[in-house]
Amino acid sequence: MIPLAYALLGLLARAPGSGYDLIREMEEPVGFFWHARRSQIYPTLTRLEKQGYITHTVVEQRDRPDKKVYAITDAGRAALAAWAVEPMAIPPERDAFMLKVYSLWLADPRQAINLIRTYASQHAERLARYEEISATIERNAEAGGELQRMSSPRFISYAMLRRGIEYERGYVSWCRWMIETIERELAEHVDEVDRY
Amino acid sequence: MIPLAYALLGLLARAPGSGYDLIREMEEPVGFFWHARRSQIYPTLTRLEKQGYITHTVVEQRDRPDKKVYAITDAGRAALAAWAVEPMAIPPERDAFMLKVYSLWLADPRQAINLIRTYASQHAERLARYEEISATIERNAEAGGELQRMSSPRFISYAMLRRGIEYERGYVSWCRWMIETIERELAEHVDEVDRY
DNA sequence: TTGCCATATGTCAACATTGATATAGCCGTG
Protein backbone atom coordinates (compact mmCIF):
# COMPACT_ATOMS: atom_id res chain seq x y z
CA MET A 1 0.00 0.00 0.00
CA ILE A 2 1.22 3.45 -0.93
CA PRO A 3 1.49 6.18 1.72
CA LEU A 4 -1.49 7.97 0.22
CA ALA A 5 -3.69 5.01 1.17
CA TYR A 6 -2.66 5.48 4.80
CA ALA A 7 -3.21 9.21 4.54
CA LEU A 8 -6.80 8.54 3.46
CA LEU A 9 -7.30 5.87 6.13
CA GLY A 10 -5.92 8.35 8.67
CA LEU A 11 -8.44 10.94 7.63
CA LEU A 12 -11.33 8.46 7.64
CA ALA A 13 -10.27 7.14 11.05
CA ARG A 14 -11.01 10.61 12.40
CA ALA A 15 -14.27 11.16 10.52
CA PRO A 16 -16.17 9.67 7.56
CA GLY A 17 -16.28 11.72 4.39
CA SER A 18 -16.64 11.74 0.62
CA GLY A 19 -13.79 11.79 -1.87
CA TYR A 20 -14.44 15.47 -2.31
CA ASP A 21 -14.27 16.07 1.45
CA LEU A 22 -10.98 14.17 1.63
CA ILE A 23 -9.49 16.23 -1.16
CA ARG A 24 -10.20 19.39 0.81
CA GLU A 25 -9.08 17.86 4.10
CA MET A 26 -5.77 16.92 2.48
CA GLU A 27 -4.93 20.60 2.73
CA GLU A 28 -4.76 20.79 6.53
CA PRO A 29 -3.11 19.33 8.55
CA VAL A 30 -2.19 16.03 6.81
CA GLY A 31 -1.48 18.19 3.82
CA PHE A 32 1.31 19.84 5.75
CA PHE A 33 3.10 16.54 5.34
CA TRP A 34 1.42 14.68 2.51
CA HIS A 35 -0.20 15.60 -0.76
CA ALA A 36 -2.13 14.05 -3.65
CA ARG A 37 -4.37 15.04 -6.55
CA ARG A 38 -7.99 14.15 -7.23
CA SER A 39 -6.86 11.82 -9.98
CA GLN A 40 -4.96 9.76 -7.43
CA ILE A 41 -7.43 10.00 -4.56
CA TYR A 42 -10.53 8.58 -6.27
CA PRO A 43 -8.84 5.40 -7.58
CA THR A 44 -7.14 4.88 -4.22
CA LEU A 45 -10.52 5.01 -2.46
CA THR A 46 -11.84 2.38 -4.87
CA ARG A 47 -8.84 0.19 -4.17
CA LEU A 48 -9.16 0.60 -0.40
CA GLU A 49 -12.78 -0.45 -0.61
CA LYS A 50 -11.88 -3.56 -2.66
CA GLN A 51 -9.37 -4.45 0.06
CA GLY A 52 -12.06 -4.12 2.71
CA TYR A 53 -10.44 -1.23 4.57
CA ILE A 54 -13.26 1.21 3.89
CA THR A 55 -16.95 1.08 2.88
CA HIS A 56 -19.22 3.66 1.33
CA THR A 57 -22.87 4.65 1.41
CA VAL A 58 -24.42 6.91 -1.23
CA VAL A 59 -25.89 10.03 0.31
CA GLU A 60 -28.53 11.78 -1.79
CA GLN A 61 -28.49 15.55 -1.71
CA ARG A 62 -31.07 18.06 -2.91
CA ASP A 63 -29.14 21.22 -3.72
CA ARG A 64 -26.02 19.46 -5.05
CA PRO A 65 -24.92 16.16 -6.67
CA ASP A 66 -25.15 12.97 -4.61
CA LYS A 67 -21.99 11.77 -2.92
CA LYS A 68 -20.33 8.58 -1.66
CA VAL A 69 -19.53 8.89 2.01
CA TYR A 70 -16.66 6.59 2.98
CA ALA A 71 -16.05 5.16 6.45
CA ILE A 72 -13.13 3.14 7.77
CA THR A 73 -13.72 -0.52 8.72
CA ASP A 74 -12.22 -2.41 11.67
CA ALA A 75 -9.80 -4.07 9.26
CA GLY A 76 -8.84 -0.63 7.96
CA ARG A 77 -8.25 0.73 11.44
CA ALA A 78 -6.15 -2.30 12.34
CA ALA A 79 -4.03 -2.01 9.18
CA LEU A 80 -3.55 1.70 9.81
CA ALA A 81 -2.52 1.24 13.44
CA ALA A 82 -0.07 -1.53 12.49
CA TRP A 83 1.52 0.56 9.72
CA ALA A 84 1.72 3.64 11.94
CA VAL A 85 4.01 2.04 14.54
CA GLU A 86 6.17 0.11 12.07
CA PRO A 87 9.68 1.64 12.25
CA MET A 88 10.97 3.22 9.05
CA ALA A 89 14.25 4.40 7.58
CA ILE A 90 14.71 8.06 6.64
CA PRO A 91 13.62 8.34 3.02
CA PRO A 92 15.91 10.18 0.54
CA GLU A 93 15.51 13.94 0.82
CA ARG A 94 14.16 15.90 -2.13
CA ASP A 95 14.35 19.64 -1.81
CA ALA A 96 14.28 21.39 -5.18
CA PHE A 97 15.08 24.73 -3.57
CA MET A 98 18.30 23.48 -2.03
CA LEU A 99 19.13 21.96 -5.39
CA LYS A 100 18.95 25.46 -6.87
CA VAL A 101 21.11 26.74 -4.03
CA TYR A 102 23.70 24.12 -4.93
CA SER A 103 24.40 25.97 -8.18
CA LEU A 104 23.92 29.52 -6.94
CA TRP A 105 27.67 30.17 -6.96
CA LEU A 106 27.29 30.43 -10.78
CA ALA A 107 24.66 33.15 -10.52
CA ASP A 108 24.55 36.87 -10.08
CA PRO A 109 24.37 37.59 -6.30
CA ARG A 110 21.48 40.03 -6.74
CA GLN A 111 19.41 37.43 -8.53
CA ALA A 112 20.39 34.86 -5.92
CA ILE A 113 19.13 37.17 -3.18
CA ASN A 114 15.90 37.62 -5.11
CA LEU A 115 15.41 33.86 -5.32
CA ILE A 116 16.02 33.34 -1.62
CA ARG A 117 13.93 36.32 -0.54
CA THR A 118 10.97 35.15 -2.62
CA TYR A 119 11.19 31.66 -1.18
CA ALA A 120 11.67 32.92 2.38
CA SER A 121 8.58 35.09 2.16
CA GLN A 122 6.49 32.08 1.17
CA HIS A 123 7.78 30.14 4.15
CA ALA A 124 7.20 33.14 6.40
CA GLU A 125 3.61 33.25 5.20
CA ARG A 126 3.12 29.58 6.02
CA LEU A 127 4.75 30.07 9.38
CA ALA A 128 2.35 32.90 10.21
CA ARG A 129 -0.60 30.72 9.19
CA TYR A 130 0.59 27.78 11.30
CA GLU A 131 1.22 30.04 14.29
CA GLU A 132 -2.27 31.43 14.03
CA ILE A 133 -3.81 27.95 14.00
CA SER A 134 -1.59 26.96 16.90
CA ALA A 135 -2.65 29.99 18.93
CA THR A 136 -6.31 29.14 18.32
CA ILE A 137 -5.77 25.54 19.42
CA GLU A 138 -3.92 26.63 22.55
CA ARG A 139 -6.70 29.09 23.47
CA ASN A 140 -9.38 26.42 23.07
CA ALA A 141 -7.36 23.87 24.99
CA GLU A 142 -7.06 25.92 28.18
CA ALA A 143 -10.41 24.60 29.38
CA GLY A 144 -9.92 20.82 28.97
CA GLY A 145 -6.35 19.56 29.25
CA GLU A 146 -6.84 17.40 26.19
CA LEU A 147 -3.59 18.44 24.54
CA GLN A 148 -1.74 16.11 26.92
CA ARG A 149 -3.42 12.87 25.80
CA MET A 150 -1.53 11.13 23.01
CA SER A 151 -4.55 8.98 22.26
CA SER A 152 -6.44 12.07 21.15
CA PRO A 153 -6.33 13.10 17.48
CA ARG A 154 -6.31 16.70 18.65
CA PHE A 155 -3.06 16.27 20.49
CA ILE A 156 -1.55 14.65 17.40
CA SER A 157 -2.68 17.50 15.17
CA TYR A 158 -1.23 19.97 17.62
CA ALA A 159 2.07 18.07 17.79
CA MET A 160 2.29 17.99 13.99
CA LEU A 161 1.59 21.67 13.85
CA ARG A 162 4.47 22.24 16.26
CA ARG A 163 6.72 20.30 13.91
CA GLY A 164 5.49 22.36 10.98
CA ILE A 165 6.19 25.59 12.84
CA GLU A 166 9.68 24.45 13.77
CA TYR A 167 10.37 23.44 10.19
CA GLU A 168 9.21 26.75 8.74
CA ARG A 169 11.10 28.74 11.35
CA GLY A 170 14.26 26.84 10.49
CA TYR A 171 13.84 27.49 6.79
CA VAL A 172 13.12 31.19 7.27
CA SER A 173 16.08 31.70 9.58
CA TRP A 174 18.44 29.91 7.19
CA CYS A 175 17.21 32.06 4.29
CA ARG A 176 17.73 35.22 6.33
CA TRP A 177 21.27 34.18 7.23
CA MET A 178 21.98 33.41 3.58
CA ILE A 179 20.66 36.79 2.41
CA GLU A 180 22.65 38.65 5.07
CA THR A 181 25.82 36.82 4.11
CA ILE A 182 25.45 37.59 0.42
CA GLU A 183 24.54 41.20 1.13
CA ARG A 184 27.61 41.64 3.29
CA GLU A 185 29.70 40.33 0.42
CA LEU A 186 28.03 42.73 -1.99
CA ALA A 187 28.67 45.66 0.36
CA GLU A 188 32.36 44.76 0.59
CA HIS A 189 32.55 44.55 -3.15
CA VAL A 190 31.08 48.04 -3.46
CA ASP A 191 33.75 49.33 -1.05
CA GLU A 192 36.46 47.82 -3.21
CA VAL A 193 35.05 49.43 -6.32
CA ASP A 194 34.73 52.79 -4.54
CA ARG A 195 38.36 52.70 -3.52
CA TYR A 196 39.55 52.97 -7.10
CA MET B 1 13.95 19.30 -17.63
CA ILE B 2 13.55 17.34 -14.43
CA PRO B 3 15.36 18.45 -11.25
CA LEU B 4 17.72 15.49 -11.56
CA ALA B 5 19.09 16.97 -14.79
CA TYR B 6 20.02 20.14 -12.89
CA ALA B 7 21.50 18.09 -10.07
CA LEU B 8 23.81 16.41 -12.60
CA LEU B 9 24.62 19.71 -14.30
CA GLY B 10 25.38 21.16 -10.87
CA LEU B 11 27.82 18.37 -10.16
CA LEU B 12 29.48 18.64 -13.58
CA ALA B 13 29.74 22.42 -13.23
CA ARG B 14 32.01 21.79 -10.26
CA ALA B 15 34.06 19.01 -11.84
CA PRO B 16 33.84 16.63 -14.82
CA GLY B 17 33.11 13.00 -14.06
CA SER B 18 31.73 9.70 -15.28
CA GLY B 19 28.23 8.42 -14.64
CA TYR B 20 29.71 6.21 -11.97
CA ASP B 21 31.44 9.17 -10.32
CA LEU B 22 28.19 11.13 -10.35
CA ILE B 23 26.31 8.28 -8.72
CA ARG B 24 28.77 8.31 -5.84
CA GLU B 25 28.84 12.10 -5.65
CA MET B 26 25.05 12.14 -5.37
CA GLU B 27 25.56 10.94 -1.82
CA GLU B 28 27.21 14.10 -0.48
CA PRO B 29 26.32 16.95 -0.39
CA VAL B 30 23.74 17.25 -3.22
CA GLY B 31 22.45 13.95 -1.94
CA PHE B 32 21.49 15.67 1.29
CA PHE B 33 18.79 17.34 -0.76
CA TRP B 34 18.35 15.28 -3.91
CA HIS B 35 18.51 11.61 -4.82
CA ALA B 36 18.35 9.29 -7.83
CA ARG B 37 19.20 5.75 -8.85
CA ARG B 38 21.70 4.54 -11.42
CA SER B 39 18.81 3.57 -13.67
CA GLN B 40 17.71 7.17 -13.81
CA ILE B 41 21.13 8.80 -13.96
CA TYR B 42 22.53 7.07 -17.07
CA PRO B 43 19.55 7.89 -19.33
CA THR B 44 19.48 11.46 -18.02
CA LEU B 45 23.14 11.92 -18.98
CA THR B 46 22.34 10.66 -22.49
CA ARG B 47 19.47 13.12 -22.73
CA LEU B 48 21.59 16.03 -21.47
CA GLU B 49 24.20 15.25 -24.10
CA LYS B 50 21.56 15.18 -26.85
CA GLN B 51 20.43 18.61 -25.66
CA GLY B 52 23.98 19.90 -25.87
CA TYR B 53 24.35 20.66 -22.17
CA ILE B 54 27.16 18.16 -21.63
CA THR B 55 29.73 16.28 -23.73
CA HIS B 56 31.72 13.16 -23.05
CA THR B 57 35.10 11.71 -23.91
CA VAL B 58 35.89 8.05 -23.47
CA VAL B 59 38.79 7.55 -21.10
CA GLU B 60 40.63 4.25 -21.44
CA GLN B 61 41.81 2.69 -18.23
CA ARG B 62 44.24 -0.14 -17.65
CA ASP B 63 43.28 -1.56 -14.29
CA ARG B 64 39.52 -1.14 -14.71
CA PRO B 65 36.83 -0.79 -17.43
CA ASP B 66 36.91 2.29 -19.65
CA LYS B 67 34.65 5.16 -18.75
CA LYS B 68 32.81 8.10 -20.29
CA VAL B 69 33.90 11.31 -18.64
CA TYR B 70 31.24 13.98 -18.96
CA ALA B 71 31.86 17.72 -18.87
CA ILE B 72 29.40 20.62 -18.84
CA THR B 73 29.22 22.88 -21.90
CA ASP B 74 28.74 26.67 -21.96
CA ALA B 75 25.11 26.07 -22.94
CA GLY B 76 24.77 23.73 -19.97
CA ARG B 77 26.27 26.23 -17.56
CA ALA B 78 23.99 28.96 -18.88
CA ALA B 79 20.88 26.78 -18.57
CA LEU B 80 21.89 25.80 -15.03
CA ALA B 81 22.55 29.38 -13.92
CA ALA B 82 19.22 30.53 -15.39
CA TRP B 83 17.27 27.74 -13.69
CA ALA B 84 19.04 28.29 -10.37
CA VAL B 85 17.83 31.87 -9.92
CA GLU B 86 14.32 31.31 -11.26
CA PRO B 87 11.95 31.82 -8.31
CA MET B 88 9.88 28.80 -7.31
CA ALA B 89 6.81 28.01 -5.23
CA ILE B 90 7.11 25.72 -2.22
CA PRO B 91 6.46 22.20 -3.52
CA PRO B 92 3.97 19.98 -1.63
CA GLU B 93 5.56 18.40 1.41
CA ARG B 94 5.94 14.62 1.61
CA ASP B 95 7.03 13.29 4.95
CA ALA B 96 6.07 9.63 5.44
CA PHE B 97 7.13 9.74 9.08
CA MET B 98 4.77 12.59 9.93
CA LEU B 99 2.08 10.67 8.06
CA LYS B 100 2.59 7.82 10.51
CA VAL B 101 2.46 10.29 13.39
CA TYR B 102 -0.91 11.51 12.09
CA SER B 103 -2.43 8.15 13.05
CA LEU B 104 -0.41 7.45 16.18
CA TRP B 105 -3.37 8.28 18.41
CA LEU B 106 -4.72 4.84 17.38
CA ALA B 107 -1.61 3.04 18.57
CA ASP B 108 -0.18 1.71 21.79
CA PRO B 109 1.92 4.51 23.38
CA ARG B 110 4.88 2.19 24.00
CA GLN B 111 5.00 1.22 20.33
CA ALA B 112 4.62 4.85 19.39
CA ILE B 113 7.63 5.72 21.52
CA ASN B 114 9.58 2.93 19.87
CA LEU B 115 8.75 4.30 16.42
CA ILE B 116 9.79 7.83 17.31
CA ARG B 117 12.91 6.77 19.17
CA THR B 118 14.11 4.66 16.24
CA TYR B 119 13.53 7.49 13.83
CA ALA B 120 15.14 10.07 16.12
CA SER B 121 18.28 8.00 16.47
CA GLN B 122 18.68 7.86 12.69
CA HIS B 123 18.38 11.64 12.49
CA ALA B 124 20.80 12.02 15.38
CA GLU B 125 23.29 9.87 13.50
CA ARG B 126 22.97 12.06 10.40
CA LEU B 127 23.29 15.16 12.52
CA ALA B 128 26.54 13.88 14.01
CA ARG B 129 27.89 13.10 10.55
CA TYR B 130 26.96 16.54 9.23
CA GLU B 131 28.49 18.26 12.25
CA GLU B 132 31.71 16.36 11.75
CA ILE B 133 31.93 17.44 8.11
CA SER B 134 31.09 21.00 9.12
CA ALA B 135 33.85 21.02 11.75
CA THR B 136 36.36 19.80 9.18
CA ILE B 137 35.33 22.50 6.73
CA GLU B 138 35.55 25.20 9.37
CA ARG B 139 39.02 24.05 10.43
CA ASN B 140 40.28 24.10 6.85
CA ALA B 141 38.69 27.47 6.17
CA GLU B 142 40.51 29.33 8.93
CA ALA B 143 43.47 29.95 6.62
CA GLY B 144 41.73 31.42 3.55
CA GLY B 145 38.50 33.32 4.21
CA GLU B 146 36.85 31.55 1.32
CA LEU B 147 33.70 30.66 3.21
CA GLN B 148 32.54 34.26 2.79
CA ARG B 149 32.46 34.27 -1.01
CA MET B 150 29.10 33.29 -2.40
CA SER B 151 30.63 32.71 -5.82
CA SER B 152 32.64 29.82 -4.42
CA PRO B 153 31.19 26.30 -4.56
CA ARG B 154 32.80 25.67 -1.17
CA PHE B 155 30.79 28.38 0.49
CA ILE B 156 27.62 26.97 -1.07
CA SER B 157 28.39 23.47 0.17
CA TYR B 158 29.05 24.84 3.62
CA ALA B 159 25.80 26.82 3.59
CA MET B 160 23.86 23.73 2.52
CA LEU B 161 25.46 21.74 5.27
CA ARG B 162 24.33 24.37 7.75
CA ARG B 163 20.80 23.96 6.50
CA GLY B 164 21.09 20.19 6.84
CA ILE B 165 22.32 20.51 10.40
CA GLU B 166 19.49 22.87 11.30
CA TYR B 167 16.98 20.49 9.75
CA GLU B 168 18.28 17.44 11.60
CA ARG B 169 18.48 19.33 14.89
CA GLY B 170 14.87 20.39 14.47
CA TYR B 171 13.74 16.86 13.78
CA VAL B 172 15.66 15.39 16.70
CA SER B 173 14.40 18.01 19.15
CA TRP B 174 10.81 17.49 18.03
CA CYS B 175 11.14 13.72 18.46
CA ARG B 176 12.56 14.18 21.95
CA TRP B 177 9.72 16.48 22.93
CA MET B 178 7.23 13.96 21.59
CA ILE B 179 8.79 11.06 23.50
CA GLU B 180 8.89 13.08 26.74
CA THR B 181 5.26 14.06 26.36
CA ILE B 182 4.10 10.49 25.79
CA GLU B 183 6.27 9.19 28.62
CA ARG B 184 4.81 11.76 30.99
CA GLU B 185 1.36 10.55 30.05
CA LEU B 186 2.37 6.93 30.62
CA ALA B 187 3.77 7.80 34.04
CA GLU B 188 0.53 9.50 35.03
CA HIS B 189 -1.42 6.50 33.88
CA VAL B 190 0.72 4.22 36.08
CA ASP B 191 -0.06 6.46 39.07
CA GLU B 192 -3.75 6.12 38.41
CA VAL B 193 -3.50 2.35 38.25
CA ASP B 194 -1.44 2.23 41.44
CA ARG B 195 -4.07 4.21 43.33
CA TYR B 196 -6.62 1.40 43.03
C1' DT C 1 -30.78 31.65 -21.20
C1' DT C 2 -26.32 31.76 -21.15
C1' DG C 3 -22.44 31.30 -18.68
C1' DC C 4 -19.87 30.80 -14.49
C1' DC C 5 -19.01 28.78 -10.04
C1' DA C 6 -19.00 25.11 -6.49
C1' DT C 7 -20.01 20.45 -5.71
C1' DA C 8 -19.11 15.80 -7.05
C1' DT C 9 -16.78 11.69 -9.40
C1' DG C 10 -14.08 9.94 -12.39
C1' DT C 11 -10.52 8.58 -16.72
C1' DC C 12 -6.32 8.82 -19.42
C1' DA C 13 -1.90 9.65 -21.42
C1' DA C 14 2.54 11.18 -20.21
C1' DC C 15 6.14 11.36 -17.30
C1' DA C 16 9.10 10.27 -12.96
C1' DT C 17 11.02 6.82 -10.17
C1' DT C 18 12.13 2.31 -8.40
C1' DG C 19 13.93 -2.34 -8.25
C1' DA C 20 15.45 -6.08 -10.79
C1' DT C 21 18.27 -7.80 -14.21
C1' DA C 22 22.16 -7.87 -17.58
C1' DT C 23 26.84 -7.43 -19.18
C1' DA C 24 31.72 -6.87 -18.93
C1' DG C 25 36.67 -5.85 -17.36
C1' DC C 26 40.00 -6.38 -13.99
C1' DC C 27 41.77 -7.54 -9.31
C1' DG C 28 42.91 -10.46 -5.48
C1' DT C 29 42.00 -14.63 -2.75
C1' DG C 30 41.31 -19.43 -1.83
Add this chain to the structure above:
DNA sequence: CACGGCTATATCAATGTTGACATATGGCAA
Protein backbone atom coordinates in the same frame (compact mmCIF):
# COMPACT_ATOMS: atom_id res chain seq x y z
C1' DC D 1 40.88 -21.14 -12.14
C1' DA D 2 36.67 -20.22 -9.94
C1' DC D 3 34.59 -16.86 -7.16
C1' DG D 4 33.56 -12.53 -5.04
C1' DG D 5 34.08 -7.63 -5.18
C1' DC D 6 34.68 -3.18 -7.26
C1' DT D 7 34.38 -0.48 -11.42
C1' DA D 8 31.53 0.73 -15.25
C1' DT D 9 27.30 1.20 -18.31
C1' DA D 10 22.86 0.14 -19.41
C1' DT D 11 17.81 -1.71 -20.06
C1' DC D 12 13.12 -2.90 -18.62
C1' DA D 13 8.81 -3.71 -16.42
C1' DA D 14 6.09 -2.00 -12.80
C1' DT D 15 4.49 1.52 -10.08
C1' DG D 16 3.70 6.41 -8.48
C1' DT D 17 2.28 10.95 -9.76
C1' DT D 18 0.80 14.76 -12.52
C1' DG D 19 -2.02 17.55 -15.60
C1' DA D 20 -5.48 17.56 -18.83
C1' DC D 21 -9.85 16.11 -20.04
C1' DA D 22 -14.76 14.49 -19.30
C1' DT D 23 -19.29 14.64 -17.20
C1' DA D 24 -23.23 15.95 -14.34
C1' DT D 25 -26.21 18.71 -10.78
C1' DG D 26 -27.83 22.88 -9.10
C1' DG D 27 -27.40 27.91 -7.76
C1' DC D 28 -26.77 32.57 -8.99
C1' DA D 29 -25.93 36.57 -11.81
C1' DA D 30 -25.56 39.18 -16.15
